[in-house]
Amino acid sequence: MIDLLRYFGLPVGISTVSGRIDEIIVIVHYLMLVLFIGWGIFFIVSLVKFRSSKNKKANYHGVESHYSSILEAAVAVIEIVILFGFAFPIWAERVNDVPDARDSEHIRVIAQQYAWNIHYPGADGKFGDTRVDLVDEQDNPIGLDRSSEYGADDFYTINQLHIPVNKKIRIDLSSKDVIHNFKLPELRVSQDAIPGMNIPVHFTATSTSEEFLKTAIGTKREGKGLEISCAQLCGLGHYRMKGFVTIHEEEAYLSWLNEQAEYLEEESGDDWGDESDDDWDDDW
Amino acid sequence: MSDNHHHEENFFQKYIWSVDHKIIGIQYGITSLLFLLFGFSLMAVMRYQLAYPEAVIPYIGEWFFSESGGVMLPENYNTLGAMHGTIMIFLGVVPLAVGAFGNYLVPLQVGAPDMAFPKLNAASYWSYFVGGVVMMASFFTPEGAARSGWTSYPPLSIFESGQTMWLLGMVFLITSSLLGSMNIIVTIVQLRAPGLTWFRLPFFVWSQLVTSFLLILAFPPLEAAAVLQLMDRIAGTSFFLPSGLVYAGSAVEAYGNGSPLLWQHLFWFLAHPEVYVLILPAIGIVGEVLANNTRKPLWGYKSLVYAISFLGFMSFIVWAHHMFLTGMGQTMSAFFQLTTMIISIPSVVVLTAFFISLWGGSIRFNTPMLFALAFLPMFGIGGLTGLPLGVAASDIFLHDTYYVIGHFHYVVAPGTLFALFAGIYYWFPKITGRQLHEGMGKLHFYPSFLAMNGVFMPMFIQGLAGLSRRMYDGGQQYAHASDVLHWNEFMTISAFILGLAQIPFIVNIFITLSSKKSKDRNPWKATTIEWSAPSPPLPHVNFESAVEVHHGPYEYSVPGKDEDFCPQTTP
Amino acid sequence: MSSIPYILEERPDTGLNNAKLGIWIFLASEVMLFGGLFSAYVFLRFAAPEGDFDYWGSKLSVPMATFNTMVLITSSVTMVMSWASLKLQQFDKYKMYLGITILCAAAFLFVKYFEYTGKFHHGIYPSSSTFMGIYFTLTGLHVLHIIGGMVVLIFFWTKQADKMWAENQDLLANRIEIIGLYWHFVDLVWIFLFPILYLL
Amino acid sequence: MSSDSEHSIEHHIQTYIRVFIALGILTIITVAVSYLEVSFIEAFFLAITIATIKGSLVLGFFMHLISERAAIIWILVATAVAFFILMFIPLISLTDGTEIY
Ligand code: HEA
Numbered sequence A: 001m002i003d004l005l006r007y008f009g010l011p012v013g014i015s016t017v018s019g020r021i022d023e024i025i026v027i028v029h030y031l032m033l034v035l036f037i038g039w040g041i042f043f044i045v046s047l048v049k050f051r052s053s054k055n056k057k058a059n060y061h062g063v064e065s066h067y068s069s070i071l072e073a074a075v076a077v078i079e080i081v082i083l084f085g086f087a088f089p090i091w092a093e094r095v096n097d098v099p100d101a102r103d104s105e106h107i108r109v110i111a112q113q114y115a116w117n118i119h120y121p122g123a124d125g126k127f128g129d130t131r132v133d134l135v136d137e138q139d140n141p142i143g144l145d146r147s148s149e150y151g152a153d154d155f156y157t158i159n160q161l162h163i164p165v166n167k168k169i170r171i172d173l174s175s176k177d178v179i180h181n182f183k184l185p186e187l188r189v190s191q192d193a194i195p196g197m198n199i200p201v202h203f204t205a206t207s208t209s210e211e212f213l214k215t216a217i218g219t220k221r222e223g224k225g226l227e228i229s230c231a232q233l234c235g236l237g238h239y240r241m242k243g244f245v246t247i248h249e250e251e252a253y254l255s256w257l258n259e260q261a262e263y264l265e266e267e268s269g270d271d272w273g274d275e276s277d278d279d280w281d282d283d284w
Numbered sequence B: 001m002s003d004n005h006h007h008e009e010n011f012f013q014k015y016i017w018s019v020d021h022k023i024i025g026i027q028y029g030i031t032s033l034l035f036l037l038f039g040f041s042l043m044a045v046m047r048y049q050l051a052y053p054e055a056v057i058p059y060i061g062e063w064f065f066s067e068s069g070g071v072m073l074p075e076n077y078n079t080l081g082a083m084h085g086t087i088m089i090f091l092g093v094v095p096l097a098v099g100a101f102g103n104y105l106v107p108l109q110v111g112a113p114d115m116a117f118p119k120l121n122a123a124s125y126w127s128y129f130v131g132g133v134v135m136m137a138s139f140f141t142p143e144g145a146a147r148s149g150w151t152s153y154p155p156l157s158i159f160e161s162g163q164t165m166w167l168l169g170m171v172f173l174i175t176s177s178l179l180g181s182m183n184i185i186v187t188i189v190q191l192r193a194p195g196l197t198w199f200r201l202p203f204f205v206w207s208q209l210v211t212s213f214l215l216i217l218a219f220p221p222l223e224a225a226a227v228l229q230l231m232d233r234i235a236g237t238s239f240f241l242p243s244g245l246v247y248a249g250s251a252v253e254a255y256g257n258g259s260p261l262l263w264q265h266l267f268w269f270l271a272h273p274e275v276y277v278l279i280l281p282a283i284g285i286v287g288e289v290l291a292n293n294t295r296k297p298l299w300g301y302k303s304l305v306y307a308i309s310f311l312g313f314m315s316f317i318v319w320a321h322h323m324f325l326t327g328m329g330q331t332m333s334a335f336f337q338l339t340t341m342i343i344s345i346p347s348v349v350v351l352t353a354f355f356i357s358l359w360g361g362s363i364r365f366n367t368p369m370l371f372a373l374a375f376l377p378m379f380g381i382g383g384l385t386g387l388p389l390g391v392a393a394s395d396i397f398l399h400d401t402y403y404v405i406g407h408f409h410y411v412v413a414p415g416t417l418f419a420l421f422a423g424i425y426y427w428f429p430k431i432t433g434r435q436l437h438e439g440m441g442k443l444h445f446y447p448s449f450l451a452m453n454g455v456f457m458p459m460f461i462q463g464l465a466g467l468s469r470r471m472y473d474g475g476q477q478y479a480h481a482s483d484v485l486h487w488n489e490f491m492t493i494s495a496f497i498l499g500l501a502q503i504p505f506i507v508n509i510f511i512t513l514s515s516k517k518s519k520d521r522n523p524w525k526a527t528t529i530e531w532s533a534p535s536p537p538l539p540h541v542n543f544e545s546a547v548e549v550h551h552g553p554y555e556y557s558v559p560g561k562d563e564d565f566c567p568q569t570t571p
Numbered sequence C: 001m002s003s004i005p006y007i008l009e010e011r012p013d014t015g016l017n018n019a020k021l022g023i024w025i026f027l028a029s030e031v032m033l034f035g036g037l038f039s040a041y042v043f044l045r046f047a048a049p050e051g052d053f054d055y056w057g058s059k060l061s062v063p064m065a066t067f068n069t070m071v072l073i074t075s076s077v078t079m080v081m082s083w084a085s086l087k088l089q090q091f092d093k094y095k096m097y098l099g100i101t102i103l104c105a106a107a108f109l110f111v112k113y114f115e116y117t118g119k120f121h122h123g124i125y126p127s128s129s130t131f132m133g134i135y136f137t138l139t140g141l142h143v144l145h146i147i148g149g150m151v152v153l154i155f156f157w158t159k160q161a162d163k164m165w166a167e168n169q170d171l172l173a174n175r176i177e178i179i180g181l182y183w184h185f186v187d188l189v190w191i192f193l194f195p196i197l198y199l200l
Numbered sequence D: 001m002s003s004d005s006e007h008s009i010e011h012h013i014q015t016y017i018r019v020f021i022a023l024g025i026l027t028i029i030t031v032a033v034s035y036l037e038v039s040f041i042e043a044f045f046l047a048i049t050i051a052t053i054k055g056s057l058v059l060g061f062f063m064h065l066i067s068e069r070a071a072i073i074w075i076l077v078a079t080a081v082a083f084f085i086l087m088f089i090p091l092i093s094l095t096d097g098t099e100i101y
């Protein structure tokens, strides 16, 4: 079944939850398929068998057995099993097992109309304060207060999310203006970013961008890497509110972090986010 | 109240300001069909854009998108999407299913001379009309029409232009539905003909009763929410605006402390029952047509009635399955997943009963029956694809993708819309005294059926690939969509074929209207009460003599009788 | 068969006439309309920072609202008395009681007008705070209901009522009962609005 | 209420007067208790309880609900259920969320 769904578009999954989510999609589709084919056969047989040219007089009583209630009960039972066996546990893990900031890579993502601001805590691992009145779309889109306790070494990027592979990532999601949805299709991550709320999302990527790109060779997607897609109508630029995701090996990630820290030192006060698209999308 | 049928009426009294439920039903019918056509046209422009994103829209582009040289802009696309959804649901399908069919048929099927409150009935139509005019007018205001989706999620809807007119229009439409459904409930409870006990009511009447209750209880909260959103837009309150917003580069000046989630709760509290408002009348129509054309009673009539009543009740406690990704915790999500799975069971019961009704029948394949039969697998696909959406874990991936669009279009377009077509073909002889041409009917059915699937089936593929809905360019920006993008053109062409397939229908209607009336008042040899009235039924009184009911609704092929049907009114 | 049955007489199996059932269904929808707003109030109150609602709520005038509560209760009792008078064939008393009801409604609106303008004078508008927003929305909608009811009441106080009384006493009594139900409902809403907005 | 004989109406009128007095007294009580120094939750329950009593009086006697037909009672029960669902379930989402502060 998973192959069938893959064939019908389901992208490969590259996070620790993707397997379980695909599994439940598959199970539900089995249920659907069985019901559909079962009733489909019954439907077609009845239409052929009881067409009026063949069956002149209808039977007033029709089917008298009540096997159908067994079928209905069976559907109910299967649904309950799906819920308790699969759906509830996955959800519980999703919302309850949010990793602590210490044993995970902690990143903030602040959505705004048509861009993703990615806020990294810097070397101290703690985020500086952000204040609405400091927001300046050109120089300080997230309103970071550099003078606050942990603010000095924070840096942020725009539309560039870099994460290490095989490490727990925790993203605190919020929005500056309207509701967006932070979606990483291949990682099976999706979460509304709602202004006024700060919602944690966590996942672990299981392959790097490079490895992922290899799987895409020969498909229409060849050469196009991972992206953040905005999956909630957020205004006229909704369709182009795209971010880029790069999953590094641990060392590469660390050196990227260092690089950012150096930039920060060199041109403090300057615009950080707009580094060149040095990642996968040169030919885009 | 109803002593005005003695004197002669002029044209206006008779057709425009009428209080006769049949005229009002027809007014509703014509208006809503026109809106359906309009909703379709909006969608056609949209689909063209999805298939050919950079292209100039042919013919109409230079008119409507003149500033941009005939190319559609993102804001135009959002307007089309929001208004397509709004128009199809609130101005097309609900008025057609409840306003037109409910109005026309409920009094006839319960053997009543009219609705319980004829003037209120007219008020309901005119309120709908005004609501429609406001919605249409919004296209011509400087701000343009709404563009935040039919769901109108704040804060976007509070910042975006065009929303005020949408909200005003909604207030009228809601009022109209409230008046209409009050009337239907009272008519069913109070005006049933002697002998017409609850379990002798045709299934269609039951479905209208449940639908009306849904409208009465679910619509007012949306009215309240609309008032709150209007306040946010006009009076500067911040019910739906949290503190600390930065919009378009500057801090939003509002008190704050509001909650965007509040709107979602109030909206979906309406909008989930609303989707059952879309489907229940359709199920009712399909039941009638199936019983008539299988020439046997509906199987499990009572369990059908219980199933839809239960469905109606449950529909009030599943709404948050549209909100799984709003940061919901375990309690909420478990509760709403459970109720969502529970609510799918009565739907399974209904479909099962319909399938089993076929067994042992003597099935006639006329046009209404074809549409009704097509409804079953189409609703089946739509309903079944609701299940992975109702399971929160799989909804993480499928939420707001084309999978959702595919899911609900399968229930509302080849589902409800086909059922409504079936109803139109089935009751046309009663309404006009003339039967629609069968050949043309089939010419309408087969291409429509194929094209519908051509439009909506690929949506599941696109959805499984993770392609988001409401994308102005159809998803070109995104890498994950590149595998499935080529479907867009196919779907668009199918949509245009779908449009062409409606031409035989429209032509059929006009040709038939100009033909001679038939004397046969019961061409389908049906049992329910409306067929014992003349076609069309007499103005204001419907029946020539008082109706008395002696049988259940579907006494077809009763053993030991020569005729294969036994009308409810024959002793 | 001609006219619609059970306009005035009761249908034997349901024991109701059409208008009675109709108005109750209408009231059911009204319950849900105000329910939506109450729900919003509760939701926003729980979501608001501590003390926010208290602070703004303390700006309302309890004496005025208490007075208005009394006024509405009075109008409710006179409303039901006017219906009872009709039943007792006392048309004059009916007019008197209905007149008092209308006066009460006017008094309510008068006080409300002073409350509103008083707020505006102090620079308090719906946009001033979430509490004030919901206060103005809820009471505003309630005032609209009062005005609507008042228009109908006045209609039944004019010569029209005399005419109806002469032609069809039962019809008038039925109409008064129906509008009475509506009026009591409006009173009922206020009974809940009063503590929620002014006292808590 | 069509079978009201004159006698029963007169009886009703007495009831109306009593209910009127009760409503007045309860109004004064509810204002009075609002000055008590109690926690918000307590104040809330007091106020709502009194309002509910008042509301029931109006519903029961002025609107004749205590002698009303089953059909109407059922409609109101359904409405009440929907009302409470609308009132309380959204609240759960305030406490049950993955939100962090
Ligand atoms: C008429 C309309 C209608 C109907 C009947 C339904 C029915 C159902 N819907 Fe759907 N839904 C919508 C209209 C409808 N929906 C709309 C409009 C939206 C999107 C709104 C928006 O966001 O804009 C939506 C969105 C939507 C979502 C939100 C998705 C998301 O945004 O992420 C969910 C999630 O749970 C859902 C679930 C369901 C379920 C479980 C049912 C169940 O009731 C279905 C039960 C039916 C069955 C289980 C079928 C039984 C079939 C058989 C027994 C056999 C069939 C076999 C053959 C025919 C051969 N729907």
Ligand code: HEA
Residues within 6 Å of the ligand: B033, B034, B036, B037, B040, B043, B047, B081, B082, B084, B085, B086, B088, B089, B093, B148, B149, B150, B151, B278, B405, B409, B412, B413, B414, B417, B455, B469, B470, B471, B472, B495, B498, B499, B502, B505, B506, B509
């Ligand atoms: C009842 C509801 C309903 C119906 C029937 C339809 C019908 C159709 N819809 Fe729509 N649609 C919605 C409700 C509906 N839709 C909603 C709620 C949305 C979401 C909006 C949002 O994002 O906010 C949506 C969104 C939506 C999208 C996605 C847009 C996006 O996300 O970017 C698409 C894309 O293809 C689409 C296509 C279609 C098509 C091809 C039909 C076809 O099935 C149309 C078929 C119609 C006809 C063939 C016309 C019939 C007319 C007649 C027969 C007239 C006869 C006239 C006379 C006799 C006078 N719809």
Ligand code: CUA
Residues within 6 Å of the ligand: A112, A113, A114, A179, A180, A181, A230, A231, A232, A233, A234, A235, A237, A238, A239, A241
């Ligand atoms: Cu951001 Cu869509």
Ligand SMILES: [Cu+2]
Residues within 6 Å of the ligand: B271, B272, B275, B318, B319, B321, B322
């Ligand atoms: Cu739903």
